[in-house]
Amino acid sequence: MEQARPKAAKVVDAVLGVAALPIWAAAMVTRGIARTTAPIARIVLHPPLIDERLHPARAVDMLANRGRRTRLKAGDDVQRLVAVIVPAVVQEVLNTLDLTTIVRERVDLDDLVATVDIEAIINRVDIDEVVRRVDLDAIVDRIDVDIVAKRLDIDAVADRIELDRIVERLDLDKIVARVDVDAVINRVDLVALAEQIIDGIDLPEIIRESTGSMASEVVRDVRVQSIEADERVAHIIDRLLRRGRARHTDAPGEPESLGGGSIKVDT
Amino acid sequence: MTARIDPIPKEVRHFQGRRAGLITRALAAAIDLGVVAVAMAAIYLGFSAVLFLYRPSSFQPLTPSWELTVVVGYLVLTLYLTASWRSGGRTYGCHVMGLRVVDRIGQRLHVASAFLRAVLCGIFPIGLLWVAISRENRSIQDLIMRTSVIYDWDVRPRVRG
Numbered sequence: 001m002e003q004a005r006p007k008a009a010k011v012v013d014a015v016l017g018v019a020a021l022p023i024w025a026a027a028m029v030t031r032g033i034a035r036t037t038a039p040i041a042r043i044v045l046h047p048p049l050i051d052e053r054l055h056p057a058r059a060v061d062m063l064a065n066r067g068r069r070t071r072l073k074a075g076d077d078v079q080r081l082v083a084v085i086v087p088a089v090v091q092e093v094l095n096t097l098d099l100t101t102i103v104r105e106r107v108d109l110d111d112l113v114a115t116v117d118i119e120a121i122i123n124r125v126d127i128d129e130v131v132r133r134v135d136l137d138a139i140v141d142r143i144d145v146d147i148v149a150k151r152l153d154i155d156a157v158a159d160r161i162e163l164d165r166i167v168e169r170l171d172l173d174k175i176v177a178r179v180d181v182d183a184v185i186n187r188v189d190l191v192a193l194a195e196q197i198i199d200g201i202d203l204p205e206i207i208r209e210s211t212g213s214m215a216s217e218v219v220r221d222v223r224v225q226s227i228e229a230d231e232r233v234a235h236i237i238d239r240l241l242r243r244g245r246a247r248h249t250d251a252p253g254e255p256e257s258l259g260g261g262s263i264k265v266d267t
Numbered sequence: 268m269t270a271r272i273d274p275i276p277k278e279v280r281h282f283q284g285r286r287a288g289l290i291t292r293a294l295a296a297a298i299d300l301g302v303v304a305v306a307m308a309a310i311y312l313g314f315s316a317v318l319f320l321y322r323p324s325s326f327q328p329l330t331p332s333w334e335l336t337v338v339v340g341y342l343v344l345t346l347y348l349t350a351s352w353r354s355g356g357r358t359y360g361c362h363v364m365g366l367r368v369v370d371r372i373g374q375r376l377h378v379a380s381a382f383l384r385a386v387l388c389g390i391f392p393i394g395l396l397w398v399a400i401s402r403e404n405r406s407i408q409d410l411i412m413r414t415s416v417i418y419d420w421d422v423r424p425r426v427r428g
Contacts, residue, residue: 202277223291223365223420224279230288230404237399249285249404251417252373 275420282418286404291364292395292416298360303344310339341389348385352376357419367419376414384412 045057052058103109234247275283311329319326331339351358356367356375368384370376376384387394387408394407401410409415 219363220276222294222363224276226291226294226364227279227282227288227418229290233289233399234404241400243402247402247404251284251286251415252369252371 279418279420283420284417287364287366287398287416287418288404289396289398291366291418292398292406295358295360295364295366296392296395298363299344299347299358302359303340303347306343306347307336307340310343344389345382345385348388349378349382352381352384353378361416365418365420366416368414368416371413371415373415380412380414384408384414387411 045060046052046055238247311331315329318329348358351361352368353376355362356369361367368376368381370380391407397407397410398404405415
């Protein structure tokens, strides 16, 4: 494909050479005629023995002047005409053309951009001046903080926070000094809290283990085992009597149940 | 506003305030019988000591009749039960087994109720077995007197009155 192009060019050049031959020949003939007729034309335009004012050359000069004036005038008219017509024509042409497509297809934008010295453009921009012109308040007013907050990955932010460093910089003594400890204590239900703690660590059991006598341990075991025996006996009797429902053993004047633990009874 | 440590083990808190079963009550009754027996022995020894001090020369060991022993024993039992149920709602047997006797509204027995219940318990002790049959863990005496025997391990009574 690439080799075909020089061949085509050579053919075109040959055709043009053939076409130029008559023109060259005409030019040579004209030049020969002009060279031959030049003395004759000089005698005709400037005949000897005749007053110079009556020379035909003078008439020729006058005609040339008139022709030049006419040409100049016509040139002005043409320029005016062009000034009127060309914009309209160009406008019409542009309207019919899809310049964007043409540029996209014909222009190598990458190559064009590669030639642009972006560094030089940046250097010419006064960033401070640009920033100074920005109305940050207006921008902030237009931002929907809720949407921004929803899109925030709080976990990721938290992961990036170095809490140790923050804590190291905190003056905890100062913070604690500003806390109204009495008010905090007043708001805490200390009794309920103490009961919860005692419940959690089973303090009665600890007290029993540390101070309980052998006798009290034996009594406790006997009581527990007798309760288990009660349950077992009741269960057996209820099964013998084919009772479906559990016994109603709630004491009078007592809440339905105090909740809590239960003894597993194997039957 | 005072906090109170519940001395009762977690695993049996659920049972506190509920009517006790047959085994626990029978054990308590057995202990009470032992108490009465000890009391009878103490009475016998005390009476013998008084007689010995009064007439040492003619002193002979007492040989009370069976009927007298039963009658005295019944009287001691009735007195003991009445006094115990009226005073703290529990006999020594109930105390050991963690039981308490309450009336129909969960309060300590009136002296008359305590006495009548004691009389019934002495006359018809086998009525205790009805606890095993009853859906509400009640003995015959409980049904007649409308009383209940509840698990109550706390030293302080759960009832007022």
